[in-house]
Amino acid sequence: MRVLHCADLHLERAFPGLPAPWPEQRRQAIRDALRRIVALARDEKVDALTIAGDLYEDERARGETGAFLADTLGGAPCPVLIAPGNHDFWHPGALYARQAWPANVHVFRTATPKAVTVGPVRIFGAAHLQPKGQSNLLEGVRVPDGSPAIALFHGAEVGQLPLEDAGKGDHSPFAEADVERAGFTYALLGHYHRPRVTDRLCYPGNPEPLTFGEADGGGAALVDLAARPPRVTLHRVRTFATADVTVDVTGCTHRDAVLDRVRAQLPAAPRTAVRVRCTGELAPTVAVSGRQVAAALGVDRCVAVDWAVRPALDLAVLLHAPDVRGEFVRALVDRPDADSPLVQRALAAGLRALAGEDPGLR
Numbered sequence: 551m552r553v554l555h556c557a558d559l560h561l562e563r564a565f566p567g568l569p570a571p572w573p574e575q576r577r578q579a580i581r582d583a584l585r586r587i588v589a590l591a592r593d594e595k596v597d598a599l600t601i602a603g604d605l606y607e608d609e610r611a612r613g614e615t616g617a618f619l620a621d622t623l624g625g626a627p628c629p630v631l632i633a634p635g636n637h638d639f640w641h642p643g644a645l646y647a648r649q650a651w652p653a654n655v656h657v658f659r660t661a662t663p664k665a666v667t668v669g670p671v672r673i674f675g676a677a678h679l680q681p682k683g684q685s686n687l688l689e690g691v692r693v694p695d696g697s698p699a700i701a702l703f704h705g706a707e708v709g710q711l712p713l714e715d716a717g718k719g720d721h722s723p724f725a726e727a728d729v730e731r732a733g734f735t736y737a738l739l740g741h742y743h744r745p746r747v748t749d750r751l752c753y754p755g756n757p758e759p760l761t762f763g764e765a766d767g768g769g770a771a772l773v774d775l776a777a778r779p780p781r782v783t784l785h786r787v788r789t790f791a792t793a794d795v796t797v798d799v800t801g802c803t804h805r806d807a808v809l810d811r812v813r814a815q816l817p818a819a820p821r822t823a824v825r826v827r828c829t830g831e832l833a834p835t836v837a838v839s840g841r842q843v844a845a846a847l848g849v850d851r852c853v854a855v856d857w858a859v860r861p862a863l864d865l866a867v868l869l870h871a872p873d874v875r876g877e878f879v880r881a882l883v884d885r886p887d888a889d890s891p892l893v894q895r896a897l898a899a900g901l902r903a904l905a906g907e908d909p910g911l912r
């Protein structure tokens with residue numbers, strides 16, 4: 551008795567901060583991940599494909615998203631059980647309610663767990679009915695006696711909360727002990743994008759990367775429910791990787807030099823989404839912005855640029871500036887101790903403060 555379990559695909563995610571055409575490329579990559587999951591279900595001849603929520607993002611899902619899902623999931627040679635999460639919560643206007651589903655696809659639509667029998671087990675699925683504040687879906691639950699019972703839902707196991715982003719706890723918070731108390735032998739879960747497997751539960755993580763800096767171990771979990779405890783093998787299905795690089799652009803004298811320096815530090819693999827943090831100082835004569843760097847590199851690479859570059863201070867120019875900065879510079883350089891480290895530091899900090907920047911005094 552084996553199921554293939556996944557969650558948190560987040561179809562139609564916006565991917566803000568990436569230049570065109572990358573948000574659309576990334577959305578296509580999520581669709582590819584789902585196709586690979588269905589192919590894996592077919593190859594492994596599993597008894598069911600289970601999906602524990604955040605399959606799509608409600609505010610961006612369209613009729614075409616539903617058509618893709620029906621077509622792709624309808625191609626699975628097994629039952630497909632879907633338990634809606636906070637991003638794809640069940641409501642009468644939801645894509646889940648509007649779409650006509652193939653006979654093998656079952657979407658749970660109540661917060662009270664309901665059973666579907668798959669071979670020798672019962673899989674109890676429950677749905678979020680709201681985008682935020684869903685209460686513990688295991689609260690007060692005690693499954694009736696019968697064949698082994700498996701829980702399928704989207705929720706925040708409280709033991710893992712300290713490792714997660716703030717706000718994760720607002721979505722069906724529950725304790726690992728609730729799983730056994732409710733009468734379940736195992737829980738197939740979604741919500742945490744960081745994979746986690748214990749003797750009692752499985753979070754497979756997001757199959758395709760969604761943000762920078764995330765753990766990249768998510769995938770689809772092949773779960774052998776006949777083993778005690780269930781045996782879990784995580785299969786990676788992603789086609790994009792993510793990376794972070796920091797590039798100091800100090801000394802670049804023109805825009806192309808900045809681009810060349812950044813390009814030289816990008817990972818070789820083209821399907822890597824790279825967050826580039828540009829640091830250092832550039833002369834005010836080098837006219838380039840983070841947006842321009844992202845647009846220029848974005849033609850062939852998936853990059854987001856975090857521009858933390860400061861303008862280098864050109865005292866020779868500022869000395870004649872007809873504004874408060876010029877007055878400030880002239881007042882300091884006329885001092886007898888103008889060359890002292892203290893005055894030099896005051897000069898740099900004051901000019902940054904006058905430019906509305908963090909003066910860097912620590």
Ligand SMILES: [Mn+2]
Pocket residue numbers: 558560604637741742743
């Ligand atoms: Mn999610």
